[in-house]
Amino acid sequence: MIVCVAVVGHQNNxxxxxxFTDADDELKLxxxxxxxxxxxDERVNNPKKAAPTLNETFLGLLYPTENYxxxxxxxxxxxxxxxxxxxxxxxxxxxxNFFRRxxxxxxxxxxxxxxxxxxxxxxxxxxxxxxxxxxxxxxxAAG
Amino acid sequence: xxxxxxxxxxxxMLAEGKRFQDSFEIIALFKRAFEAYSNLKSxxxxxxCRFQMAREYFSVCEFHNAKEIFDKIANLxxxxxxxxxxxxILGYLRECTREISCVKDFIEYSLEMAALPxxxxxxxxxxxxxxxxxxxSLSQRAKIHKEAFGVVNxxxxxxxxxxxxxxxxxSHLPLYLEIDLVSPLRVVLLALVAFHEQTVKPGVSSLITFxxxxxxxxxxxxxxxxxxxxxxxxxxxxxNGQKSNASTIPCCLSGRRVETAPALxxxxxxxxxxxxxxxxxxxxxxxxxxxxxxxxPQFSICCRAESPASxxxxxxxxxxxxxxxxxxxxxxxxxxxxxxxxxxxxxxQVDLSLCSCGPALxxxxxxxxxxxxxxxxxxxxxxxxxxxxxxxxxxxxxxREVEPFSADNxxxxxxxxxxDGLDDHSDSRSDKIQKIQPSFGLIxxxxxxxxxSWSCKLKIMWNRPKPIMLYVSLSYYPxxxxxxxxxxxxxxxxxxxxxxxFTISPRFMMPFRKDPLLLSKLKAAYDPEHIPLxxxxxxxxxxxxxxxxEVPLRLLSISIELRGNNDTCIVHPHHEEFTEPIxxxxxxxxxxxxxxxxxxxxxxxxMGMVCLRWQRDSRPPDxxxxxxxxxxxxxxxxxxxxxxxPPLLVSLEFPPHAILGNPFVFYVKVHNQTxxxxxxxxxxxxxxxxxxxxxHSDTIYILPRSAHVLRYMLVPLCSxxxxxxxxxxxxxxxxxxxxxxxxSSVIFVYPAKPTFKVNEKKxxx
Numbered sequence: 001m002i003v004c005v006a007v008v009g010h011q012n013n014x015x016x017x018x019x020f021t022d023a024d025d026e027l028k029l030x031x032x033x034x035x036x037x038x039x040x041d042e043r044v045n046n047p048k049k050a051a052p053t054l055n056e057t058f059l060g061l062l063y064p065t066e067n068y069x070x071x072x073x074x075x076x077x078x079x080x081x082x083x084x085x086x087x088x089x090x091x092x093x094x095x096x097n098f099f100r101r102x103x104x105x106x107x108x109x110x111x112x113x114x115x116x117x118x119x120x121x122x123x124x125x126x127x128x129x130x131x132x133x134x135x136x137x138x139x140x141a142a143g
Numbered sequence: 144x145x146x147x148x149x150x151x152x153x154x155x156m157l158a159e160g161k162r163f164q165d166s167f168e169i170i171a172l173f174k175r176a177f178e179a180y181s182n183l184k185s186x187x188x189x190x191x192c193r194f195q196m197a198r199e200y201f202s203v204c205e206f207h208n209a210k211e212i213f214d215k216i217a218n219l220x221x222x223x224x225x226x227x228x229x230x231x232i233l234g235y236l237r238e239c240t241r242e243i244s245c246v247k248d249f250i251e252y253s254l255e256m257a258a259l260p261x262x263x264x265x266x267x268x269x270x271x272x273x274x275x276x277x278x279x280s281l282s283q284r285a286k287i288h289k290e291a292f293g294v295v296n297x298x299x300x301x302x303x304x305x306x307x308x309x310x311x312x313x314s315h316l317p318l319y320l321e322i323d324l325v326s327p328l329r330v331v332l333l334a335l336v337a338f339h340e341q342t343v344k345p346g347v348s349s350l351i352t353f354x355x356x357x358x359x360x361x362x363x364x365x366x367x368x369x370x371x372x373x374x375x376x377x378x379x380x381x382x383n384g385q386k387s388n389a390s391t392i393p394c395c396l397s398g399r400r401v402e403t404a405p406a407l408x409x410x411x412x413x414x415x416x417x418x419x420x421x422x423x424x425x426x427x428x429x430x431x432x433x434x435x436x437x438x439x440p441q442f443s444i445c446c447r448a449e450s451p452a453s454x455x456x457x458x459x460x461x462x463x464x465x466x467x468x469x470x471x472x473x474x475x476x477x478x479x480x481x482x483x484x485x486x487x488x489x490x491x492q493v494d495l496s497l498c499s500c501g502p503a504l505x506x507x508x509x510x511x512x513x514x515x516x517x518x519x520x521x522x523x524x525x526x527x528x529x530x531x532x533x534x535x536x537x538x539x540x541x542x543r544e545v546e547p548f549s550a551d552n553x554x555x556x557x558x559x560x561x562x563d564g565l566d567d568h569s570d571s572r573s574d575k576i577q578k579i580q581p582s583f584g585l586i587x588x589x590x591x592x593x594x595x596s597w598s599c600k601l602k603i604m605w606n607r608p609k610p611i612m613l614y615v616s617l618s619y620y621p622x623x624x625x626x627x628x629x630x631x632x633x634x635x636x637x638x639x640x641x642x643x644x645f646t647i648s649p650r651f652m653m654p655f656r657k658d659p660l661l662l663s664k665l666k667a668a669y670d671p672e673h674i675p676l677x678x679x680x681x682x683x684x685x686x687x688x689x690x691x692x693e694v695p696l697r698l699l700s701i702s703i704e705l706r707g708n709n710d711t712c713i714v715h716p717h718h719e720e721f722t723e724p725i726x727x728x729x730x731x732x733x734x735x736x737x738x739x740x741x742x743x744x745x746x747x748x749x750m751g752m753v754c755l756r757w758q759r760d761s762r763p764p765d766x767x768x769x770x771x772x773x774x775x776x777x778x779x780x781x782x783x784x785x786x787x788x789p790p791l792l793v794s795l796e797f798p799p800h801a802i803l804g805n806p807f808v809f810y811v812k813v814h815n816q817t818x819x820x821x822x823x824x825x826x827x828x829x830x831x832x833x834x835x836x837x838x839h840s841d842t843i844y845i846l847p848r849s850a851h852v853l854r855y856m857l858v859p860l861c862s863x864x865x866x867x868x869x870x871x872x873x874x875x876x877x878x879x880x881x882x883x884x885x886x887s888s889v890i891f892v893y894p895a896k897p898t899f900k901v902n903e904k905k906x907x908x
Contacts, residue, residue: 026227120463
């Protein structure tokens with residue numbers, strides 16, 4: 001189950017961060033996403049230690065915690081997508097698929113002429129699409 | 144037994160830590176984790192470990208340690224815009240400062256929290272994961288805002304846990320916050336200052352606009368604003384017209400200008416713009432440095448003034464998707480306004496004039512009058528500074544040059560400065576002239592009342608032809624009794640071209656109708672610059688002097704100065720003084736013929752120098768008598784000549800004119816000046832203008848040291864300038880031929896015998 005998705009700008013500032021949990025761990029998830037940026041920086045700056053394919057935008061599993069798994073995705077404009085899930089046996093293909101759909105939704109959101117690049121995404125439509133993608137991820141993984 | 148993996152060990156330690164709940168053990172674990180992540184350059188994870196350490200310190204009431212750590216990691220979240228995490232940390236910092244009775248820090252953290260970009264009220268009141276400040280929401284921001292302002296206004300007491308007492312702001316315990324250009328409290332109060340102009344004259348007013356903005360959630364009312372400048376006499380106060388207790392604010396600002404604004408209310412996220420006039424009497428930079436906002440008698444925020452052009456974005460708020468308004472209504476000022484203005488020097492009311500009299504001439508003492516005339520200002524402590532600068536940038540004639548000048552290097556130099564009344568008893572010359580260098584001069588100007596004038600003259604010498612820029616600056620005080628005021632300055636510049644007055648060109652020629660055979664000319668290695676002259680013969684030296692300047696010049700005398708004794712060469716005339724000075728307009732050429740008779744056989748005879756004495760023709764007739772003392776001399780070294788004894792000399796003799804039909808005799812004399820017998824061949828070419836009788840061609844032998852004369856009787860057949868029959872003389876020994884030039888073989892033939900009436904009168908007398 002996905003508990004948090006985040007979009008982080010190239011200045012490592014959060015552009016969009018959404019939790020999907022009823023528990024009181026929103027702040028904790030913020031910290032998890034923030035700490036995962038260290039791993040993203042390391043993957044970007046040391047490509048030899050990353051996935052075999054250098055041009056890969058999907059960064060894969062960033063780091064596991066006791067209860068979560070954190071996945072990362074880097075766009076061509078150095079915007080990072082972070083996914084935090086409680087599922088411990090998620091398939092790589094599912095995560096890739098999720099990021100691909102998420103990326104499409106992000107592109108649509110920033111293509112809005114009223115959106116100022118570098119500022120937070122406040123579009124409700126984007127939030128709804130993200131919720132849909134998150135819900136469908138959970139459904140397909142269970143199936 | 145198999146060894147534990149890292150994961151298993153980590154899980155075991157976490158479980159043990161949770162079981163025992165020993166805070167110091169936990170702190171130690173987190174500290175090791177922090178060090179490990181720091182070594183791996185994982186800055187954020189290391190910060191999170193420190194955050195956990197600080198929470199543990201907080202839980203065991205070690206508030207100093209906790210505050211120190213929270214302070215350090217708060218900056219990371221500020222820079223990267225992680226608001227919720229920052230909110231949590233600021234909440235902890237607030238509580239730490241409350242616990243350790245650090246009231247100022249408490250207020251600062253409170254205001255920063257209240258100004259965070261949190262606009263949502265959606266939160267779960269039961270949430271416990273937001274730190275001691277509670278969930279991040281707009282209402283929570285407002286609550287913190289009210290609490291902080293309640294304390295600073297003295298309305299409420301801040302309970303201090305450390306000494307179990309309450310803190311209340313009063314006159315003995317005022318609160319003063321400072322916000323600089325990098326302070327996180329810029330979100331609480333941001334002050335932009337923009338002058339409407341970039342420069343202004345002293346005493347002339349200019350408009351200045353102050354734009355203030357706050358991100359606090361509740362409007363704040365300011366009682367008084369104090370605006371401070373680098374020129375403290377410009378400081379002034381803006382009072383809130385709606386506040387009745389503004390006058391009770393204690394301030395040692397008596398005598399300051401006080402303005403009243405209808406209201407000084409900072410609405411949330413809205414610019415408050417105030418525009419006033421400002422006048423400065425002091426030249427230089429006038430810069431707004433601080434704006435101090437006083438809210439109540441004991442609370443002040445001192446905000447560093449910023450220019451709109453160089454304003455940096457507010458961290459955290461720059462990532463928010465919201466409408467940005469410009470700080471000033473004028474868009475140009477909003478993006479390029481500056482908090483400083485340049486106050487120019489006062490407009491001088493003294494006229495400084497340089498009276499140029501045309502271009503300068505090399506070798507001449509160029510006199511340039513400088514006049515200082517008061518046109519409204521009196522002149523006190525005046526100083527005149529003179530600078531000579533090369534216009535082409537080479538050989539800069541600046542007093543900054545360290546190397547000493549030599550006469551050869553000085554192309555143009557300032558010789559002297561003098562003025563009328565120099566011998567007055569009141570001011571001696573040495574008192575007035577402060578410094579004179581070849582390219583710099585500094586003299587004191589006497590005090591002048593309004594309407595008076597004073598002048599001096601600069602004497603400048605050009606040693607080489609080059610243009611210069613002359614800069615003359617006058618600095619003075621307009622008033623004698625106000626020494627603190629700035630000096631007024633007047634600047635004038637003048638480009639002066641330096642030119643050569645005369646170009647002298649000498650030319651040596653053979654005597655007219657005489658041609659010596661000079662053997663050096665026949666050699667293959669003949670150097671045309673090595674002028675050969677015949678020994679003991681009258682050679683001609685024609686000296687041409689051309690006026691190359693743009694002004695008429697008077698030629699006073701011309702002479703040849705020989706080197707060494709005069710036995711080597713006879714020059715006639717040696718010196719000629721013109722009783723009536725010859726005036727040459729620009730471009731005109733003067734020629735003088737000298738006779739030069741070399742007396743010694745010398746291959747490199749030094750002929751000395753041509754000296755031309757002249758002066759500028761700019762003087763009135765009644766000053767002509769004084770030209771002798773102010774004339775200039777231009778000299779030119781004559782080229783060395785090669786004096787040799789010619790073995791043969793051919794000369795032509797015939798009358799200056801002939802009469803049509805009347806015969807006359809034409810002689811061709813060949814002189815043998817050697818000890819050898821010379822074989823000479825000659826030919827005569829017939830001319831249609833003459834009937835000639837005499838040998839047409841023959842070979843003759845001339846004895847040593849003797850001459851042979853060829854005599855021809857000619858009868859002119861045509862009148863006018865006629866070419867005589869051409870005679871060619873060839874020396875067999877030297878394989879050299881002579882043919883007279885066309886000019887020297889011309890004779891004028893009158894149609895009838897001329898009558899000269901003037902001569903006849905003289906003859907009668």
